[in-house]
Amino acid sequence: MNENPTTKLTKQDFVSDQAVRWCPGCGDYAILAQAQKQMPTFGRKREDIVFVSGIGCSSRFPYYMNTYGFHSIHGRAPAVASGVKMSNPDLSVWIVTGDGDGLSIGGNHFMHALRRNMDFNILMFNNRIYGLTKGQYSPTSEVGKLTKSTPVGSLDYPFNPPSLALGAGATFIARSIDKDIKGQGVIYKESHEHKGSSFIEVYQNCNIFNDGAFSVLTDRDTKLDNVIYLNHDEPMKFGFKDAPKGIVLDGFKLKVVSLNDCSENDLLVHDKYDKNLAMLVCEMTYNESLPTPFGVFYVESKPTYDELFTKQMDGQLESKGKGKLKDLIYTKDTWVIN
Secondary structure (H helix, E strand, C coil): CCCCCCCCCCHHHHECCCCCCCCCCCCHHHHHHHHHHHHHHHCCCHHHEEEEECCCCHHHHHHHECCEEEECCCCCHHHHHHHHHHHCCCCEEEEEEEHHHHHHHCHHHHHHHHHHCCCCEEEEEECCCECCCCCECCCCCCCCCCCCCCCCCCCCCCCCHHHHHHHHCCCEEEEEECCCHHHHHHHHHHHHHCCCCEEEEEECCCCCCCCCCCHHHHCCCCHHHHEEEECCCCECEEEECCEEEEEEEECCEEEEEECCCCCHHHCCECCCCCHHHHHHHHCCCCCCCCCEEEEEEEECCCCCHHHHHHHHHHHHHHHHCCCCHHHHHCCCCCCCCC
């Protein structure tokens, strides 16, 4: 797969020879198509890109990308991806996970990967259900959700993935949805350019076990009244043309106002570098009085774990030289650090 760095790649170059095995109509197809479309725009050779996944419907992703890939074990994709990135920092590493794989058995790995600010990208397909195991409730299923494992309704409060990512220390947080083709492309590109832990939540319709979970956000009759697209340094506005709305800060809370009663100058302006605003934006998700946000929520610049690790190791090699495995094996059981 070695390529001339001057060769111009296309979407087709990133399409593997494997038959795509998802249910007809699954939202995963749209996400895959956008990933394959965007990869050539990154200016990377295919052998410099790695996709790592855990277990679940989304985790078949590496088979369908004509790059390097690793289909790992349940919930452990961040650990495997961390090893890949640490051993070869120049690679562009992408983790593909789901709300079950990433937030249930893999929650601990997810959280600490973000905390360390590893320089990789996490794509979380959120369909609010366990699809591969045939329809049990997941960590993002709503309260009262009727599933095979909750026949009289779930009692669990759901995770809000962007809020969790922000609290864990992610330095890039964004959200898109499977049907928003343009929005996905913009976010993937910005995520790739970001240096640090990138978290992208993608709402994905499971038309077999949770069909219509996001229909209010995609149907023509309801979408514009229930979705807000965030653009940096622009007023936070949404709604139909004949009934435009916007977001203002009312004390310490966000509030919807009609633009027929106020000016755009009164609206809150989105600032993706403002962590306090990011907290409010993330919490819009389950607030029924507010629209669901899409776009880039938050960006922060700080040293990555892999950069710091490489610097630390180089410093040790320079001061102490290369060690010998034999000396380590035959060392004493105890030692003194001066």
